[in-house]
Amino acid sequence: MNAAQLGQFYRGYLVCLNAQDWAQLGQYVHDEASHNGRRFGLAGYQAMLEKDFAQIPDLHFNIALAVYEPPNIAARLAFDCSPAGMFLGLAVNGKRVRFAEHVFYELRDEKIWQAWSLIDTAAIAAQI
Amino acid sequence: MNAAQLGQFYRGYLVCLNAQDWAQLGQYVHDEASHNGRRFGLAGYQAMLEKDFAQIPDLHFNIALAVYEPPNIAARLAFDCSPAGMFLGLAVNGKRVRFAEHVFYELRDEKIWQAWSLIDTAAIAAQI
Numbered sequence: 113m114n115a116a117q118l119g120q121f122y123r124g125y126l127v128c129l130n131a132q133d134w135a136q137l138g139q140y141v142h143d144e145a146s147h148n149g150r151r152f153g154l155a156g157y158q159a160m161l162e163k164d165f166a167q168i169p170d171l172h173f174n175i176a177l178a179v180y181e182p183p184n185i186a187a188r189l190a191f192d193c194s195p196a197g198m199f200l201g202l203a204v205n206g207k208r209v210r211f212a213e214h215v216f217y218e219l220r221d222e223k224i225w226q227a228w229s230l231i232d233t234a235a236i237a238a239q240i
Numbered sequence: 241m242n243a244a245q246l247g248q249f250y251r252g253y254l255v256c257l258n259a260q261d262w263a264q265l266g267q268y269v270h271d272e273a274s275h276n277g278r279r280f281g282l283a284g285y286q287a288m289l290e291k292d293f294a295q296i297p298d299l300h301f302n303i304a305l306a307v308y309e310p311p312n313i314a315a316r317l318a319f320d321c322s323p324a325g326m327f328l329g330l331a332v333n334g335k336r337v338r339f340a341e342h343v344f345y346e347l348r349d350e351k352i353w354q355a356w357s358l359i360d361t362a363a364i365a366a367q368i
Binding site: 184 | 308341346362
């Protein structure tokens with residue numbers, strides 16, 4: 113995949129997430145995917161995402177900035193949502209919060225194989 | 241600059257930081273640079289870096305992963321250092337800690353014009 117194809121792939125991946133279309137997730141995520149060094153595999157990766165949507169009923173992934181250079185994608189994601197109860201150790205309790213995630217993906221076999229993510233928890237803490 | 245030139249530029253920028261060679265910083269950082277939405281300008285950007293080195297005497301910038309797509313750079317930086325006293329609200333007090341930073345740079349006029357950075361404070365907290 114070239115940079116333009118990576119962009120198409122990544123936007124398709126986020127459409128899949130936002131639709132919670134788990135039947136399609138295997139088109140985007142490798143069977144041996146890992147996340148922040150945890151070797152989840154596809155099933156574990158899906159379970160992580162399902163948990164995210166359970167914690168944050170109005171979760172929506174939005175690209176603020178994306179950088180594509182095969183075989184890597186880097187994205188600054190912008191969230192505007194209302195996590196229920198505790199979220200990342202913070203008592204958000206349904207309050208609407210805006211925060212960023214910075215995530216790096218390494219692709220293998222044209223699928224997400226490794227992801228490294230950091231979330232701006234300080235911004236969330238400052239809003240609750 | 242193409243992707244290869246961006247890589248050369250970025251590695252040169254980190255050499256400059258690691259040498260604390262502030263006389264050269266203006267080759268890499270725009271006069272109107274901003275960092276996490278704060279419009280620092282070159283002088284304020286340098287002051288931020290000088291403060292970082294004052295807080296962390298053994299600070300060294302290392303690239304774990306970098307993604308280059310003009311006019312943007314995204315980098316996962318790996319730190320292994322010993323912040324003195326308080327660091328990002330945490331009482332590190334000289335303990336050696338390892339953590340990542342995920343940073344996005346947008347270049348203008350072939351210099352860093354906007355930077356958006358997140359630091360893995362949870363990893364630091366878990367090590368002290």
